Amino acid sequence: MRVMLVIGARPQIIKSAPVVHEASKDSDVEFQIVHTGQHYDFEMSKIFFNELDLSSPTTNLGVGSGSHAWQTGKMMIELEKTISKSDPDVVLVPGDTNSTLAGALASIKLHVPVAHIEAGARSYNMRMPEEINRRLTDHCSEVLFAVSENCVQNLLKEGIPEDQIHLVGDTMYDALLKHTSGVSGRRVLESLGLSANEYVVLTVHRPENVDDVESLKRVIKAVIELEELTIVFPVHPRTLKRLKEGDLLKRLKKTKHVKLVDPVGYHGMLQLVKNARMVFTDSGGLQKEAFWLRTFCVTLRERTEWVETVELGANVLVGSDRDRIVGKARECLAINSLESMLKALKNPFGGGDASVKIIEVLKEVC
Ligand code: UD1
Numbered sequence: 095m096r097v098m099l100v101i102g103a104r105p106q107i108i109k110s111a112p113v114v115h116e117a118s119k120d121s122d123v124e125f126q127i128v129h130t131g132q133h134y135d136f137e138m139s140k141i142f143f144n145e146l147d148l149s150s151p152t153t154n155l156g157v158g159s160g161s162h163a164w165q166t167g168k169m170m171i172e173l174e175k176t177i178s179k180s181d182p183d184v185v186l187v188p189g190d191t192n193s194t195l196a197g198a199l200a201s202i203k204l205h206v207p208v209a210h211i212e213a214g215a216r217s218y219n220m221r222m223p224e225e226i227n228r229r230l231t232d233h234c235s236e237v238l239f240a241v242s243e244n245c246v247q248n249l250l251k252e253g254i255p256e257d258q259i260h261l262v263g264d265t266m267y268d269a270l271l272k273h274t275s276g277v278s279g280r281r282v283l284e285s286l287g288l289s290a291n292e293y294v295v296l297t298v299h300r301p302e303n304v305d306d307v308e309s310l311k312r313v314i315k316a317v318i319e320l321e322e323l324t325i326v327f328p329v330h331p332r333t334l335k336r337l338k339e340g341d342l343l344k345r346l347k348k349t350k351h352v353k354l355v356d357p358v359g360y361h362g363m364l365q366l367v368k369n370a371r372m373v374f375t376d377s378g379g380l381q382k383e384a385f386w387l388r389t390f391c392v393t394l395r396e397r398t399e400w401v402e403t404v405e406l407g408a409n410v411l412v413g414s415d416r417d418r419i420v421g422k423a424r425e426c427l428a429i430n431s432l433e434s435m436l437k438a439l440k441n442p443f444g445g446g447d448a449s450v451k452i453i454e455v456l457k458e459v460c
């Protein structure tokens with residue numbers, strides 16, 4: 095079986111790594127990694143190949159940054175050539191980025207079956223580019239790998255035939271189980287001068303939060319107001335650009351309780367989250383990682399695709415409203431039983447063997 099994996103952005107490298115490793119154990123599976131070049135900085139791409147022990151992509155299309163139509167279109171043009179030349183049995187696309195959608199559209203138009211990792215996630219907010227990407231990708235896919243029962247139900251509601259849906263669990267959980275004690279991560283607290291349980295982690299990069307200057311200002315004001323907390327803030331490149339444009343970077347740099355850092359590697363991030371008192375984020379992946387690492391999550395969004403974490407009480411949605419962010423953070427920090435409650439929760443996202451199941455299903459159906 096010849097599989098072409100199409101990836102391009104940070105979380106896709108993490109989601110794919112366990113599948114690549116599983117495939118490498120099987121001599122019947124030939125794997126090819128195509129990187130679209132959506133993310134290209136060392137700390138947004140190569141560092142994850144290194145830390146997750148992945149060989150370099152077979153091909154890097156070098157597409158880079160641009161508007162949605164430009165970026166997706168350029169990826170499709172390049173992918174059409176690459177897929178035609180290689181003629182794989184299946185094109186595997188993880189997640190919900192423009193690279194995911196471009197991979198799915200380019201393949202289906204060439205009549206090459208598409209398999210989607212993380213199918214069925216829905217925030218029901220079509221203003222998020224990711225929601226558009228995941229819906230369209232699901233409807234292009236012949237094989238849909240869902241991470242939870244809720245995702246399966248979302249797909250069934252949209253009329254996807256049941257025999258195309260495979261509940262396998264989350265490959266991000268497979269990755270996390272393997273890498274939580276990753277060597278390079280252990281140094282991160284020390285190098286940032288942090289002690290366990292004495293800081294919170296903040297990440298923010300969704301266009302709805304950072305491209306709208308008023309929304310970004312509200313988040314930053316909340317961060318500044320929470321002066322009783324040490325806040326570690328690995329800054330995504332999109333956010334860095336916006337902080338500079340909005341004249342907010344200088345202000346944050348002067349704020350003593352905020353530690354601005356470049357994006358950190360995967361091992362470092364897992365350690366930061368595991369040892370934090372709380373996570374503030376608008377990331378999809380981090381909401382689940384916080385859940386698995388038993389750290390409470392305050393999500394800077396009005397809706398989430400990972401509703402399970404909210405329903406179980408491990409995550410709360412606060413949008414970008416300054417008072418809600420500050421209020422919820424203070425309220426949750428005051429709850430003594432939070433840690434024991436989080437530890438008792440059952441994981442709705444599989445058993446850490448999603449990648450094994452994915453390879454089994456692909457071998458069966460492709
Ligand atoms: C993309 C995904 C998002 C995912 C995120 C992961 C889409 C629509 N969005 O958002 O779902 O959560 O990746 O981090 O696919 N930039 C750099 N260096 C890089 C990459 C980007 O400086 O290596 C800057 C560029 O100015 C670029 C901006 O970041 O314009 C945004 O990058 P882009 O890949 O378009 O979107 P993300 O916000 O990263």
Ligand code: UDP
Pocket residue numbers: 104105108297328329356357358359360361363364376377378379380383
């Ligand atoms: N991540 C990381 N370093 C960072 C920020 C995030 O390693 O500085 C990891 C994080 O642990 C998770 C993934 O990147 O595994 C999430 O990616 P991101 O938040 O960029 O995208 P999303 O999940 O929102 O699509």
